[in-house]
Amino acid sequence: MRYNKLMAAMVATGLCAGTAHAFDMSLGETVERDEEKWAELTEVSSEVEVGLGYVDEMDGNAYRFGHYTGLDDSGAYLILGADLRHRDPHDSDSARYWSLRARNLGLRSRQLETDYGEQGRYRIFFDYTEIPTRKADDTRTPFRESGGNLRLPEEGSQATIEDHLRPVEIGLDRQQAELGGEVHLSPSWSLRSSFSQTTREGTGTIGLGSHWAVGESIIAPLPVDETTRSYDIAAAWRGEASHLAFGYRTIQFNNEYDVLRWDNAHDADWEGEGEEKARAPDNEHHEVYASGNHRLGEQTHLSASASIGRSLQDARFVGDAVMSRDSLDAAVDTSSLGLKITSRPTAKLRLRSGYQMDRRDNDTGQVVRDNTLAIDPSYNYTRHRFDLGGNYRLASATRLNLDYRYTDTERDPAHSESSEENSVRARLRTSIGPQLSGGLSLEQENRRGSTYLRETGPDELRNYAWADRDRTRAGLFAQYFATEILSLSLTSDLLRDRYDESELGLTEADRHITSLDSYLAISALSSLHGFISYEESDSTQVGETWVGDRREQVLAVGVGGKTQRMNEQLELGGDFSWVESLAELDVDSDGRLPDVTTRVKRIDLYAGYQVNRELGLRLRYRFEDYDSDDWSTTGNIVTAGGNIITLGQDDTEYQAQSIGLSLAYRF
Numbered sequence: 001m002r003y004n005k006l007m008a009a010m011v012a013t014g015l016c017a018g019t020a021h022a023f024d025m026s027l028g029e030t031v032e033r034d035e036e037k038w039a040e041l042t043e044v045s046s047e048v049e050v051g052l053g054y055v056d057e058m059d060g061n062a063y064r065f066g067h068y069t070g071l072d073d074s075g076a077y078l079i080l081g082a083d084l085r086h087r088d089p090h091d092s093d094s095a096r097y098w099s100l101r102a103r104n105l106g107l108r109s110r111q112l113e114t115d116y117g118e119q120g121r122y123r124i125f126f127d128y129t130e131i132p133t134r135k136a137d138d139t140r141t142p143f144r145e146s147g148g149n150l151r152l153p154e155e156g157s158q159a160t161i162e163d164h165l166r167p168v169e170i171g172l173d174r175q176q177a178e179l180g181g182e183v184h185l186s187p188s189w190s191l192r193s194s195f196s197q198t199t200r201e202g203t204g205t206i207g208l209g210s211h212w213a214v215g216e217s218i219i220a221p222l223p224v225d226e227t228t229r230s231y232d233i234a235a236a237w238r239g240e241a242s243h244l245a246f247g248y249r250t251i252q253f254n255n256e257y258d259v260l261r262w263d264n265a266h267d268a269d270w271e272g273e274g275e276e277k278a279r280a281p282d283n284e285h286h287e288v289y290a291s292g293n294h295r296l297g298e299q300t301h302l303s304a305s306a307s308i309g310r311s312l313q314d315a316r317f318v319g320d321a322v323m324s325r326d327s328l329d330a331a332v333d334t335s336s337l338g339l340k341i342t343s344r345p346t347a348k349l350r351l352r353s354g355y356q357m358d359r360r361d362n363d364t365g366q367v368v369r370d371n372t373l374a375i376d377p378s379y380n381y382t383r384h385r386f387d388l389g390g391n392y393r394l395a396s397a398t399r400l401n402l403d404y405r406y407t408d409t410e411r412d413p414a415h416s417e418s419s420e421e422n423s424v425r426a427r428l429r430t431s432i433g434p435q436l437s438g439g440l441s442l443e444q445e446n447r448r449g450s451t452y453l454r455e456t457g458p459d460e461l462r463n464y465a466w467a468d469r470d471r472t473r474a475g476l477f478a479q480y481f482a483t484e485i486l487s488l489s490l491t492s493d494l495l496r497d498r499y500d501e502s503e504l505g506l507t508e509a510d511r512h513i514t515s516l517d518s519y520l521a522i523s524a525l526s527s528l529h530g531f532i533s534y535e536e537s538d539s540t541q542v543g544e545t546w547v548g549d550r551r552e553q554v555l556a557v558g559v560g561g562k563t564q565r566m567n568e569q570l571e572l573g574g575d576f577s578w579v580e581s582l583a584e585l586d587v588d589s590d591g592r593l594p595d596v597t598t599r600v601k602r603i604d605l606y607a608g609y610q611v612n613r614e615l616g617l618r619l620r621y622r623f624e625d626y627d628s629d630d631w632s633t634t635g636n637i638v639t640a641g642g643n644i645i646t647l648g649q650d651d652t653e654y655q656a657q658s659i660g661l662s663l664a665y666r667f
Contacts, residue, residue, distance in 0.1 A: 044085040049618070051079035051662025053106075060654030063137040063169070065624055070107030071658050072134050072171075078106030079662045095119035108132045108173060124181040130173065133202075137169040139647035140637060141221055142265055145203075148223045148257030152270040161265065161637060161645070168221045168647075172202035180232075193233040200226045205647065208262060208277075217644045218265055225256035226280070246290035255280050259318050265645050281315030287334075300343040309334040317367075324368040328375065331363040340387075347393075354387040381411045389425075397431035416466040419449035425473075438478030438490075445471040452501075458544060460503035468501040485521040490514075502542075509539040526563035532556070547588045554581045562606075571608040577601070594631040601625040616664040621657070628652040 055065070057074050066072020082102045088094040098116040105112075110130050117123035142164045143150040156164040180194030204224050209216035234247025261276040287309035294302050313330040317323050340354040359382045367375035389403035407421040422445065429439035447469045452462060476492045492514040499507050515533035522528065535554040540547065560575035583596040603623040610616045629651050637648040 044087050045666055046084040046086075047082065047664055047666045048084075049079065049081040049662050049664045051618070051660055053077045053079050053620075053658055053660030055658045056656065058655040058657060061138055062624075062654040062656035063171075064134050064626060064652060065654065065656040065658075066108075066132055067134045068109065068131065070104065070109035070130075070132050071622075071656075072108075072132065079660050080105040095121075120184060122181065122183040125179075127176075127178045129176045131176070133172045133174070135170040136633075136647075136649050136652065137167070137171070139168050139170055139221070139649045140165040141168050141647055142166075142637075143220055143262070145221070145223050148225070149260065149274075150220055150262035151274070152263040152265060154271050156270045157268055158266055158638070158645075159268075165637065165648070168203060170203055170205060170221065170647075172200055172204060172224060175199045188237055188239060190236045190238075191234075192236070194231070196230050198228045200224055206260070208275075209264070209266070216264075216266060218262075219644070219646045220262065221647070222260070223257055227254045227256075228252070229254075241295040242292065243294075244290070244292040246288075248286075248288050250284065250286045252282075252284040253280070254282050258282060258315055276318055278315070278318045281313050283311060283313040283315075283330075285309060285311045299345065300341065303340045305336070305338040307334075307336045321369050321374075323374070328364060328367065333359075333361040333363060335359045335361075349390065349392050351390040352387070353389075354385075356383075356385040356387075358383045358385075376413075379411070379413070381409055383407065383409045395430075397437075399429050401425075401427040401429075411466075415463060416449040416452050419447055419466065421445060421447045427475075435481045436478070438476070441473070441475040441477075443471075443473040445469075445473075447471075458504060462499065462502040462505045464499060464502070464506040467499050467505070470498045470500065472496040487519050489517045504542050504544065507540050507542050509537070511535075511537040522563075525565075525568065526561070528559070528561040530557075530559040532558075549586045551584045552581065554579065569610045571606075571610075573606040575602075575604045596630045596632070598628040598630075599626075614666050616666070618660075618662045618664055620660045622659075623655075623657045625655050626652060 054076050055062070055071050055074050057065075062074070063072050071077070080102070081104065082100060084100040085097075086099070087097040096118045099114070101111075101113040103111045108130050109132060110128075112126075112128040114126045115123065116125075142152055142156060142161050144152070144166070153164050176196070176198045178194060178196035180192065180196075182190060182192040184190045202224050204222040206220055206222040208218040208220055228251065230249065230251045232247060232249040234245055236243070236245040238244075258279050258281055259276055260279050261274050263270055263274040264272070287307055289305070289307035291305040292303065296302055311330075311332040311334070314327050316327045335357075336359070337357045338355065340352070342350070342352045344350045361380050366373060369375075385405065385407045387403065387405050389401065391399050391401040393399050403423075403425045405421070405423040405425075407423075409419050409421075411417055411419075423443060424445075425441065425443040427439060427441040429437070431437040447467075449466060449468055452467070472495075474494045477490065479487065479489045481487050493512070495509075495511040497509040499505070513533070513535045515531060517531045518529065520528040533554075533556045535552075537552045539550050541550070542548075556577065556579045558575065558577035560573070562571070562573035564571050577600075579598075579600045581598045585593045587593065601624070603621070605619075605621040607619040608616060633647070634649050634651050635646065638645055
């Protein structure tokens, strides 16, 4: 039956014919081939899009409208994109191809992907992406950036700080580029290699001064100019029942500003010597790795992976103190080993087990300052993880999954020298008739460590990443096909952490997420969709003289749809979303701090009209209403008590819209 349907479909488009005619098996006569459908199946097409867009700041400062989009400047912008593709004819002896995809070339969120090769023999690719992050451009600061450092006018002082303020934009531009390729040396062997570079440039923020002494705190702009480069080369071998890959990779990080020097804006006058601190240092990592898998019979598979690496850092120390050497001269060795085996002993039962070892050996020596131990960077650990699990088909539409994990970690030195973690998870999935399916999941995990020791008080304070913890996870998921055109899906997840042995620090944390999604297929060419999601998280921190409770809530609602009209020449679509978040912080010694609220409304509309097979018109519209009230980042430059100097940012509140009209030409 399937063979007859396939033959009929092939005949309908002429795939069984070498000429422009095909023989209709059902009618017993020769029919004309549909040349347009034949071209769609055997030829590739390309498209170029050109147009103009405009950004309008309707109300407020819409700098943040360009967050990830690049639409941070009011006025006109160029719409330019392309999807160019070529493949040698299907009936030729060559399988060469190339493609070029470009989006948003007129914005700082541009993307470019290129690909060239011959199917089954080699491939070369180049990808480039820009990602803008925009936080605020209404901040003010007395600092002047000079070579990555923060300087103050010599004629100023804290008393006259308002007279020396200048505006500064808080935002970063990220550029990512990757060049690589792959070549098949034989049916069994292949070689691949890639080089990538990521740069981050712009201005972030940093807290300076003594954060524990209340009179010395400054929030300042931070110049950023960082580059990360990585190189990877690997070979792979594939046999009838086995696969093996091995390679080498290196990652290098370079910080153009590895030292930050700044003047203290709290000084009575700004003529004194400044202060300095080290920033993220230049460093590099080298690693050799291998992985493979082997089929042990028809139902059992074995896979393994291993790696050995070394991280190096040799930045000079900052400051005037006499050190036992000029730099940390750090070296850290890492290694890992993983094994996994899966088997299907019966048609209903599947089993899996695994082992993972991760080791970190710090080969960095101690550093002495003025005959006193200043830096003891040696932190080593060895982690062993064992997994055992399986799933069993209880009925034709019901499956039960059970998993157990044991983790043993040894640290040297550390506040907690060892810890053990046990985790058990169960998941049941079933279908009740053709319309309803769903399931439940439950996981219980506990972590117990050795005696917790601290070199600095208080002794009751625990690092939450090492402290004893009991964790419970629970989940519910369901999908309901109410009719042939309407479907609903529900997911709900709960996370509960308890640190009962921690008297100070994080003692408990809860998180709950529930979402409902819907989809309505009105027709083959029209559909509607919607969602509603609610997330809540609560945590408690305990200090020596205070208890802080933090609660965050996020509610998101969205609806949208799309349709095609006029013989599929006209396409319309749109989405509306509304998100509101609330953060509350209660401290029993000081009372409740002001709430932090954020509200975002967004509308995205799209219309496309295909004038003919080659030419199309596209219209896009976006509206965003953003309102954020955060007491911790807004307000006066100098706080009422004079103890904190901020960036004096206003509440982020704006309405902005963008519209774009473009022509798309297909060939």
